[in-house]
Amino acid sequence: MSLTSLRRRYLNGETTPSEVIAKLAEEIASRDPKTGAYLSHDLDHALKAVAQADLSKPLGGLPIAIKDNINTLGQPCTCGSQFLSKNYTSPYDATVIRKLKEAGAIPFGRMNMDEFAMGSATENSAFQNTRNPHDHDRIPGGSSGGSAAAVADGTAFAALGSDTGGSIRQPASHCGVVGLKPTYGRVSRFGLVAFASSLDQIGPLTRTVDDAALILQTIAGHDPQDSTSLDAPVPDYSAEIDLGVKGLRIGIPKEYFGEGIHPGVRENVGYRIKQLEGLGAEIIPISLPHTAHAVATYYVIAPAEASSNLSRFDGIRYGNRAPNPDDIIDLYHQSRELGFGPEVKRRIILGTYVLSSGYYDAYYTRAQKVRALITRDFKKAFEMVDVILSPVAPTPARKIGACAEDPLQDYLADIFTIPANLAGIPGMSVPCGTASFDGSDNLPVGLQILAPHLGEAIMLRVAKAAEGLA
Amino acid sequence: MPHDHIDVCYLAKLARLDLTEAEVAVFQTQLEAILGHVESLSAIDLPDDIKAADSRLGPLRDDKPHISLPPEAVLLNAPDQAQSQIRVPKVVADA
Numbered sequence: 001m002s003l004t005s006l007r008r009r010y011l012n013g014e015t016t017p018s019e020v021i022a023k024l025a026e027e028i029a030s031r032d033p034k035t036g037a038y039l040s041h042d043l044d045h046a047l048k049a050v051a052q053a054d055l056s057k058p059l060g061g062l063p064i065a066i067k068d069n070i071n072t073l074g075q076p077c078t079c080g081s082q083f084l085s086k087n088y089t090s091p092y093d094a095t096v097i098r099k100l101k102e103a104g105a106i107p108f109g110r111m112n113m114d115e116f117a118m119g120s121a122t123e124n125s126a127f128q129n130t131r132n133p134h135d136h137d138r139i140p141g142g143s144s145g146g147s148a149a150a151v152a153d154g155t156a157f158a159a160l161g162s163d164t165g166g167s168i169r170q171p172a173s174h175c176g177v178v179g180l181k182p183t184y185g186r187v188s189r190f191g192l193v194a195f196a197s198s199l200d201q202i203g204p205l206t207r208t209v210d211d212a213a214l215i216l217q218t219i220a221g222h223d224p225q226d227s228t229s230l231d232a233p234v235p236d237y238s239a240e241i242d243l244g245v246k247g248l249r250i251g252i253p254k255e256y257f258g259e260g261i262h263p264g265v266r267e268n269v270g271y272r273i274k275q276l277e278g279l280g281a282e283i284i285p286i287s288l289p290h291t292a293h294a295v296a297t298y299y300v301i302a303p304a305e306a307s308s309n310l311s312r313f314d315g316i317r318y319g320n321r322a323p324n325p326d327d328i329i330d331l332y333h334q335s336r337e338l339g340f341g342p343e344v345k346r347r348i349i350l351g352t353y354v355l356s357s358g359y360y361d362a363y364y365t366r367a368q369k370v371r372a373l374i375t376r377d378f379k380k381a382f383e384m385v386d387v388i389l390s391p392v393a394p395t396p397a398r399k400i401g402a403c404a405e406d407p408l409q410d411y412l413a414d415i416f417t418i419p420a421n422l423a424g425i426p427g428m429s430v431p432c433g434t435a436s437f438d439g440s441d442n443l444p445v446g447l448q449i450l451a452p453h454l455g456e457a458i459m460l461r462v463a464k465a466a467e468g469l470a
Numbered sequence: 471m472p473h474d475h476i477d478v479c480y481l482a483k484l485a486r487l488d489l490t491e492a493e494v495a496v497f498q499t500q501l502e503a504i505l506g507h508v509e510s511l512s513a514i515d516l517p518d519d520i521k522a523a524d525s526r527l528g529p530l531r532d533d534k535p536h537i538s539l540p541p542e543a544v545l546l547n548a549p550d551q552a553q554s555q556i557r558v559p560k561v562v563a564d565a
Contacts (some may be wrong), residue, residue, distance in 0.1 A: 336486055
């Protein structure tokens with residue numbers, strides 16, 4: 001059931017928020033031991049909150065699961081890391097949580113994730129693997145894998161995630177739900193534990209496009225506590241969502257349909273594009289010529305920012321502190337060694353390398369220039385088209401453990417999602433059929449919709465039309 | 471951009487990480503592969519008018535005092551504290 005349907009049932013008196021939260025807890029107890037989407041949930045706290053729910057508000061009494069890197073007052077915020085596994089309770093609400101609460105929502109559940117959002121399989125969590133509800137031997141995608149899996153599994157109606165290189169859209173695609181990464185700056189990052197600050201954005205994972213619009217409407221807007229949040233009016237995202245695609249110009253970038261795409265993905269995405277053309281959209285071939293360099297660019301910029309952001313985890317003010325250090329330097333070393341997992345260490349070292357004296361210009365400055373070229377590609381394309389369509393990922397969900405020794409293979413699979421983060425534009429994943437892959441049938445495929453800067457309204461409009469073709 | 475041999479131990483020291491020997495060996499191989507891929511950036515012909523994407527200073531908020539977290543909230547998560555302050559090992563070496 002969608003958030004929108006649940007709200008209607010509340011308003012019709014068919015159920016109550018207390019009943020829904022209690023039922024949700026039962027579903028989690030029954031199904032989540034297999035899926036592993038939840039790191040924790042506080043039923044008593046949620047039941048107290050729903051007792052005061054104001055059903056007249058836009059999200060009154062609606063439970064929303066939260067990725068475990070978004071601070072929620074009084075709740076844990078582990079970021080999937082041993083570093084914050086004990087002795088950390090959020091002392092404040094992130095701006096998105098404050099806004100959800102003001103709209104009447106009940107944050108319920110802390111969702112598993114790759115450690116500090118570094119990964120695309122939710123295999124880098126320090127606590128547990130999350131499994132894809134469509135096939136428990138497969139990854140749910142990541143890093144917001146817990147959020148996506150719970151929505152797909154029926155143990156959450158909707159969730160928040162964060163997307164630095166595809167971490168909302170790719171798990172949404174693999175789990176067959178809707179995922180939306182807003183324009184950089186559309187949603188405040190205050191209270192989101194930073195991974196790569198110039199790329200991170202918070203967004204919703206939902207069962208329907210309408211629900212994604214509803215949550216975005218609530219969390220979007222300028223925030224004085226995030227100086228990169230955009231001081232631009234927030235439009236009514238539902239106003240034009242049902243207008244359809246007739247007359248819209250849809251760009252199909254040739255670089256997103258080259259070699260390496262699984263035939264089932266190509267077929268499903270191609271068919272959906274044909275259907276949209278049948279509804280009156282104009283399909284226009286375009287080129288985004290620097291796409292092939294996106295992954296390399298990302299793996300300079302994101303680790304560079306991560307190595308700086310994660311320096312705050314030093315064992316002094318919060319989180320893990322090593323016992324019996326020789327001195328304060330030893331305390332830093334030991335605390336970080338004990339607290340961080342291998343992917344985080346790998347990226348910190350990579351970031352330290354590309355920022356170090358003698359390499360900064362060759363790696364970091366050059367990557368920032370290529371990032372500008374990728375941004376320029378999109379600006380030119382959006383002079384000719386209204387939105388761009390592509391696959392979200394080259395293949396459906398792979399098996400758990402298939403890339404354990406070779407992280408580069410997982411990195412390369414983010415080729416279609418990373419460019420939107422580098423350019424700061426919005427992107428969405430909408431379910432688009434299923435495919436057989438590597439011995440499994442009926443694995444979800446996602447259609448990616450990219451829109452110009454602050455073009456969420458038209459992106460949602462195309463998403464709604466595509467959803468209706470399912 | 472061809473990278474020199476990556477000194478993983480030195481980089482780990484800079485990043486305040488103590489790696490095990492096994493970690494150093496694994497990271498050495500993996501980081502060489504990742505940087506090998508990143509080197510493709512050096513082949514791109516950059517136009518003269520292109521500037522680094524981070525060259526613009528972001529907006530800053532007004533430099534005015536504002537309400538922040540109360541001390542008890544800040545100390546809530548401190549691993550060790552005394553007298554309303556965070557306690558750390560001795561920082562200055564003995565003379």
